[in-house]
Amino acid sequence: MTTERALRTVDMHINVGPQHPATHGVFRMVLEVDGERVAGCTPYIGYLHRGFEKLAENEEWQEVIIHLDRTDYISQFNNELCYAMGMERLLGVEPPERAEYARVILAELNRIVSHMMFYGAFGADVGALTPFLYAFRERERLQRLFEAVSGARLMHFYFRAGGLKEDLPEGFADELRRMLPAVQHGIDECDRLLTQNEVFLSRTVGVGKLAASEAIAYGCSGPVLRASGVREDVRRSDPYSLYPTLDFDVPVGKNGDCFDRYWVRLAEMRESVRIVQQCLDRLPEGPIRTPVPRYPHFRVEPGEIYVHTENPRGDYGLYLVSKGGVQPYRVKLRSPCFCNLMALGPMLRDSYLADAVVILGSLDIVLGEVDR
Amino acid sequence: MTLPADIDALVRLFVVANVVLLVVLVLIYIERKVLAHIQQRLGPMRTGFHGILQTPADAIKLLIKEDLTPQSADRWVFQLAPFLVFVPIFMMFVTIPFTGELVVRNLDLGIFYLVAFSSLHVVGLLMAGWGSDNKYALLGGVRAAAQLISFELPLAFAILGVVVWSGSLNLKEIVELQTGIPFLLLQPLGVLIFLVASLAELSRTPFDIPTAESEVIGGPLVEYSGMRWSIFMLAEYASLFATAAIAAAIYLGGWEWPFAPRAGELDGWAARLAGVTWFVIKTLGLIILVFWLRGTLPRLRIDQLMGFAWKMLIPFSFINLIITAAAVVYGGVILLAGWLATGGFAYAVYIRSRR
Amino acid sequence: MLGVLKGLVTTWKTHWRAPVTVQYPDERLPLQPRYMGFPGLMWDAEHDEPFCTGCQVCMRYCPTGCMFVEMKDNPKFATGESKRRKIVADFTINLSRCISCSICVEVCNFEAIEMTHHHERAGYYPDQVAGLPTLFQMSADHRAGVGQKPGHETRNLL
Ligand code: SF4
Numbered sequence: 001m002t003t004e005r006a007l008r009t010v011d012m013h014i015n016v017g018p019q020h021p022a023t024h025g026v027f028r029m030v031l032e033v034d035g036e037r038v039a040g041c042t043p044y045i046g047y048l049h050r051g052f053e054k055l056a057e058n059e060e061w062q063e064v065i066i067h068l069d070r071t072d073y074i075s076q077f078n079n080e081l082c083y084a085m086g087m088e089r090l091l092g093v094e095p096p097e098r099a100e101y102a103r104v105i106l107a108e109l110n111r112i113v114s115h116m117m118f119y120g121a122f123g124a125d126v127g128a129l130t131p132f133l134y135a136f137r138e139r140e141r142l143q144r145l146f147e148a149v150s151g152a153r154l155m156h157f158y159f160r161a162g163g164l165k166e167d168l169p170e171g172f173a174d175e176l177r178r179m180l181p182a183v184q185h186g187i188d189e190c191d192r193l194l195t196q197n198e199v200f201l202s203r204t205v206g207v208g209k210l211a212a213s214e215a216i217a218y219g220c221s222g223p224v225l226r227a228s229g230v231r232e233d234v235r236r237s238d239p240y241s242l243y244p245t246l247d248f249d250v251p252v253g254k255n256g257d258c259f260d261r262y263w264v265r266l267a268e269m270r271e272s273v274r275i276v277q278q279c280l281d282r283l284p285e286g287p288i289r290t291p292v293p294r295y296p297h298f299r300v301e302p303g304e305i306y307v308h309t310e311n312p313r314g315d316y317g318l319y320l321v322s323k324g325g326v327q328p329y330r331v332k333l334r335s336p337c338f339c340n341l342m343a344l345g346p347m348l349r350d351s352y353l354a355d356a357v358v359i360l361g362s363l364d365i366v367l368g369e370v371d372r
Numbered sequence: 373m374t375l376p377a378d379i380d381a382l383v384r385l386f387v388v389a390n391v392v393l394l395v396v397l398v399l400i401y402i403e404r405k406v407l408a409h410i411q412q413r414l415g416p417m418r419t420g421f422h423g424i425l426q427t428p429a430d431a432i433k434l435l436i437k438e439d440l441t442p443q444s445a446d447r448w449v450f451q452l453a454p455f456l457v458f459v460p461i462f463m464m465f466v467t468i469p470f471t472g473e474l475v476v477r478n479l480d481l482g483i484f485y486l487v488a489f490s491s492l493h494v495v496g497l498l499m500a501g502w503g504s505d506n507k508y509a510l511l512g513g514v515r516a517a518a519q520l521i522s523f524e525l526p527l528a529f530a531i532l533g534v535v536v537w538s539g540s541l542n543l544k545e546i547v548e549l550q551t552g553i554p555f556l557l558l559q560p561l562g563v564l565i566f567l568v569a570s571l572a573e574l575s576r577t578p579f580d581i582p583t584a585e586s587e588v589i590g591g592p593l594v595e596y597s598g599m600r601w602s603i604f605m606l607a608e609y610a611s612l613f614a615t616a617a618i619a620a621a622i623y624l625g626g627w628e629w630p631f632a633p634r635a636g637e638l639d640g641w642a643a644r645l646a647g648v649t650w651f652v653i654k655t656l657g658l659i660i661l662v663f664w665l666r667g668t669l670p671r672l673r674i675d676q677l678m679g680f681a682w683k684m685l686i687p688f689s690f691i692n693l694i695i696t697a698a699a700v701v702y703g704g705v706i707l708l709a710g711w712l713a714t715g716g717f718a719y720a721v722y723i724r725s726r727r
Numbered sequence: 728m729l730g731v732l733k734g735l736v737t738t739w740k741t742h743w744r745a746p747v748t749v750q751y752p753d754e755r756l757p758l759q760p761r762y763m764g765f766p767g768l769m770w771d772a773e774h775d776e777p778f779c780t781g782c783q784v785c786m787r788y789c790p791t792g793c794m795f796v797e798m799k800d801n802p803k804f805a806t807g808e809s810k811r812r813k814i815v816a817d818f819t820i821n822l823s824r825c826i827s828c829s830i831c832v833e834v835c836n837f838e839a840i841e842m843t844h845h846h847e848r849a850g851y852y853p854d855q856v857a858g859l860p861t862l863f864q865m866s867a868d869h870r871a872g873v874g875q876k877p878g879h880e881t882r883n884l885l
C-alpha cells in the first residue's frame with residue numbers, strides 16, 4: 001500500500017511592474033498569490049527617484065518650480081501654486097487679484113485634467129478600452145488651452161512668487177467660456193459610459209474597502225480619504241487663495257471602495273467646472289505680478305514655512321526653509337500619493353489578482369511624486 | 373460536373389480554408405476600424421486606401437518575425453499548442469453551411485459535432501499556458517480552462533433549445549425551418565444565453581479574462597511571437613467567425629430569412645448569391661456587435677465570471693429548455709414565456725451587479 | 728443590463744462623430760503662439776550679428792547643463808560698426824538634454840535667445856547637438872513662421 005503524500009502547494013509570486021502594463025508609472029509590486037487570491041503584497045518604489053529635494057537645494061528659488069512640475073507631473077499647476085504660495089508667504093507679498101483668479105482657474109482645470117487621466121487609466125485597469133481614449137480626448141481640449149497659456153503642455157513653469165510669468169493670452173476667458181460646456185459634456189459622456197455599467201459596478205463596488213479610521217491612520221488624503229466618508233479638503237479646512245470666496249461642494253463617498261473613489265473624482269470634476277465658471281465670471285483686469293525685489297538676486301527672507309494645497313491626489317505639502325540665500329535651504333515634500341500608497345496593503349487583503357490592479361488604479365498614484 | 377465525393381470534399385475544404393484566412397484578415401481590419409471610430413480615432417490609414425492593406429502587412433510581418441521559444445519552456449508542448457488551438461476551430465468549418473449547398477459536409481449530427489469541436493481548443497490554451505514556463509501564462513491558461521469548460525454547458529443547453537424545437541441536429545434542416553419566423557423570436561432567452569456564453573467561449577470582452585492584458589498580459593500568449601502568435605490570432609478570429617456563423621444559422625435563419633427566394637423566383641447562382649449575401653450580412657452584424665461590445669465594456673473578474681456561468685446562465689438555460697420542451701408538447705404559445713424569462717434574466721443581472 | 732445599454736448608446740453616438748486624431752507627419756495639430764520648443768538664438772539684422780554676447784548667464788542657470796557658450800572680442804566693435812564689445816564665439820545646446828524650460832530665455836540680459844516652435848528632434852543618435860548655425864536657423868524659421876518680433880515680455884523673471 002502506498003502512503004498518501006500530502007499535496008504540497010506553494011504560493012506563487014507574481015511580479016507586477018515596473019514594466020507591467022497595468023502599473024501606473026514605474027511602480028512594482030510583488031504579489032503573493034494563492035491561485036487567484038492575493039495572499040500578500042510587497043511594494044517596491046524608487047524607480048523614478050530623481051532626488052527632487054536635493055536638487056531643489058541647488059537651484060535658485062524660482063528655478064525650483066521646474067522641478068515641482070516634475071514631481072506630480074499630472075497636476076503641475078497645483079504643485080506650482082503650493083510652492084508659489086510658500087514663497088509669497090516667506091516674502092510677505094500678496095499676488096494681485098487677477099493672478100489669483102488665473103491661478104485658481106488653471107489649478108481647477110488641472111484638477112479636471114488629472115482626474116480625466118485617472119478615469120482613463122482606471123477604465124483600462126478594469127479592462128475597458130474606450131475610457132482611456134475618451135479621457136484623452138477631453139484632456140486634449142484643456143491641454144491645448146494650457147499650451148496657449150504657458151507655452152508648454154505639461155511642464156508649465158508658469159506660477160511665480162508674486163503672480164504669474166505672463167498675462168493670460170488674449171481671448172482666454174472667451175475661449176474658456178466657450179469650452180466649458182464641451183468639458184461638461186465630456187464629463188457627462190465619460191459618466192454615461194462607465195458609471196452605471198453592470199460589469200464595471202461588479203468590478204468596483206465593495207472592492208478594496210478602506211474604512212475611514214484606517215484611511216486616517218494611514219495618512220490618506222484627497223479623494224481616497226473622502227471616498228471613505230471623511231469630509232476633509234484643504235480647500236475647505238485650511239483655505240488658501242480664493243477658495244473661501246467660492247461656492248463648491250466637497251463630494252464624499254460612503255463605503256470607501258473602488259467605486260466610491262471613482263465616483264468622488266467624477267463628482268470633483270463637476271465641482272471644478274463650477275469653480276472655474278465662478279472665477280471666469282469674476283476674473284478682473286489688472287496687473288498679474290506684484291513686484292518682488294530681485295536685484296542683484298532673488299532672495300527670500302530667512303524663515304521657514306509649511307504650505308499645503310489640495311492637489312487632485314490629496315494634501316500636497318511643502319516645507320520650505322530659507323536661510324536668506326538665493327537658494328532654498330531645504331525643500332521637503334509631503335507627497336499625498338506616497339501616503340495613499342501606504343494603504344495598499346490593507347486594501348489588498350483578501351482580494352483577487354484582478355482586483356489588485358483595480359485597487360492600485362483607484363489610488364491614482366503618480367510615481368514622479370511617490371519617488372520624488 | 374461532379375467530382376468523386378472525397379475529392380469534392382477536399383476541394384471544398386481547401387476553398388473554406390482560404391476563405392477563412394481571408395475572412396480573418398478582413399475581420400481584424402474591421403475590428404480595428406470599428407474600435408478606432410468608437411474612440412474617435414482614425415485607425416489604420418496608411419497602407420492602401422484607408423489602411424485596407426494593414427492586416428496583410430501585419431500578417432507578413434508576423435510570418436517573417438523570429439519564432440522564439442523560451443529556453444526554459446517545455447519545448448514540444450509550447451510549439452504544438454498553437455496548432456492544437458487552431459485545428460479544432462478550423463474543423464468547425466466543415467459543417468457550417470454558407471448556403472444549402474455551399475458547405476463542406478452537411479452532417480446529420482452537425483450541431484453535436486460543432487459543440488464537440490468548439491470545446492477542444494481549451495487543451496491547446498492550457499498547453500500554451502503550461503509550456504511557456506511563465507507565471508502569467510500559467511495563470512492565463514488555467515483561467516482559460518476554467519472559463520471555457522464552464523461556459524461550454526450553457527452554450528450547449530442554449531443550442532439544445534433550438535434542437536428540441538426543431539427536432540433536428542442538422543444545420544441545414546434547422547435553417548430551412550426558419551423560413552417564416554427566425555428562432556431569434558422564438559428563443560429570446562436562448563439567443564441571449566448563447567451570445568453571452570459564446571462571448572466567453574471566444575474570450576472576448578467582457579470575458580477576455582484569460583488574456584487580460586492589464587492583469588496577466590496576454591495570458592497564454594505572452595511568450596509567443598511571430599508565426600505561432602499569428603496562429604493564435606488566426607484561431608481567435610476564425611472561431612469568432614465560426615460562432616457568428618452558427619448563431620446566424622440557428623437563430624437568424626441563415627440564408628433563408630427574411631427573403632428566401634421561393635422556388636422559381638430565383639434559381640441557380642442568383643439564389644445562391646442572395647443566400648450567401650444574407651448569410652454574410654447576418655454574420656457580419658453579429659461580429660460587429662461583438663466588436664462594439666469590446667469597445668464599450670470592462671472586463672469581469674474570474675470568480676464573478678464563474679458565478680455568472682453557474683448561478684445565472686445554467687439555471688436560465690434550463691428554464692429555456694423547459695419552456696421549449698413544454699412548447700413542443702403543449703403548443704407554441706408557451707414560447708412567449710421565453711420573453712418573460714428574458715426579462716427575468718435581465719433583472720437578475722441588474723440585481724447581481726448591485727450587491 | 729440598462730447600464731450596458733447606456734454604454735452601448737454612448738459608444739454608438741461617438742462612433743459617428745469625426746475623429747479627433749490626425750495623421751501625424753502629414754498633418755499636424757496647430758501649435759499655440761506661446762508654444763515652447765527648443766531655444767534658438769536670434770539674429771540682430773541691424774548690425775548683422777547675433778544679439779548674444781556669450782555672457783554665459785544662460786549656461787550657468789540651465790538646470791540640465793546642456794548648454795555650452797564661449798565668448799570672444801567682437802571684431803565689429805573695433806571697426807565701430809557695432810556697440811557690442813564681446814560676441815558669441817561658440818554656442819551649442821545639446822537638444823536631447825534640453826527640457827524646454829525657458830529658463831535660459833528668462834535669464835538672458837540681452838534678449839538674445841528665445842523659445843522656438845522647433846520640437847521634433849528625434850534622431851538616431853543620443854546626442855542631438857545644435858551649434859550656432861542651427862540655433863540661428865531655428866530662431867529665423869520660428870520668426871518667419873509666427874511673425875514674432877524679437878523681444879518678449881518674459882524677460883528677467885527669475
Ligand atoms: S530651455 Fe532650459 S534646459 Fe533647455 S537650454 Fe534653456 S535652460 Fe537649458
Ligand code: SF4
Nearest residue numbers: 779780782783785835
Ligand atoms: S543667450 Fe543671452 S544669456 Fe546666454 S550667453 Fe547669450 S547673451 Fe548671455
